[in-house]
Amino acid sequence: GEDVEQSLFLSVREGDSSVINCTYTDSSSTYLYWYKQEPGAGLQLLTYIFSNMDMKQDQRLTVLLNKKDKHLSLRIADTQTGDSAIYFCAESYSGGYQKVTFGIGTKLQVIP
Amino acid sequence: DVKVTQSSRYLVKRTGEKVFLECVQDMDHENMFWYRQDPGLGLRLIYFSYDVKMKEKGDIPEGYSVSREKKERFSLILESASTNQTSMYLCASSPHTGRSYNEQFFGPGTRLTVL
Numbered sequence: 001g002e003d004v005e006q007s008l009f010l011s012v013r014e015g016d017s018s019v020i021n022c023t024y025t026d027s028s029s030t031y032l033y034w035y036k037q038e039p040g041a042g043l044q045l046l047t048y049i050f051s052n053m054d055m056k057q058d059q060r061l062t063v064l065l066n067k068k069d070k071h072l073s074l075r076i077a078d079t080q081t082g083d084s085a086i087y088f089c090a091e092s093y094s095g096g097y098q099k100v101t102f103g104i105g106t107k108l109q110v111i112p
Numbered sequence: 113d114v115k116v117t118q119s120s121r122y123l124v125k126r127t128g129e130k131v132f133l134e135c136v137q138d139m140d141h142e143n144m145f146w147y148r149q150d151p152g153l154g155l156r157l158i159y160f161s162y163d164v165k166m167k168e169k170g171d172i173p174e175g176y177s178v179s180r181e182k183k184e185r186f187s188l189i190l191e192s193a194s195t196n197q198t199s200m201y202l203c204a205s206s207p208h209t210g211r212s213y214n215e216q217f218f219g220p221g222t223r224l225t226v227l
Contacts, residue, residue, distance in 0.1 A: 008152070031213045031214065033213075033215075040220070040221075041220055041221075042116070042202055042204070042218030042219050042220050042221055043155075043202070043204075043216070043218045044218065045215045045216070048213050048215070050213070088154065088155065092213075092214050099157070099160065099170075100214060100216055102147075102154055102155040103154055104152060104153060104154030105154050105155075
């Protein structure tokens, strides 16, 4: 079955880069996602990557996908205090009812 | 601006009460989902619906039921609330996208406490 794993906590200093890692088990995953949850709010899609891509860059965000190792990472450059949030890795496959499987979430703490 | 709203931000109920959590989306989405979020366990899917009057069990449906009488509204029902159902409940919706990526849009959550 599907399983998405990620570490629980990451602490970085403001201005440094953050790297949040995730592993997944479902080889039929078509899309992989990073969602962000700010305190007291629901989740919001941050970025996604199609499984035939290795990398995707969007301003301060870089997503790297190693399909062989089923490893996904999110790098945030020049981390700001506003980046403090919980980051969820997620996967889905095309077809079906587009059920998305989420990881447990990594809490990013940015120290001023 | 797309919107998913949930009827309450905070709710306190007693053990054995019947509890209704309501979710409404204004994006004409076909798919709607109910999750619960617990520390260290992340999001777990309770039920989802891909059309009016249709429902599918998620990973943890026990103790819950759902209702989708209208496309925009998806209700989660706790028939007899128990203390282990104290949690944050998140509703989400998404369109049918065929073979494209699937973005889910989330409501702000309802924090339910069962005493």
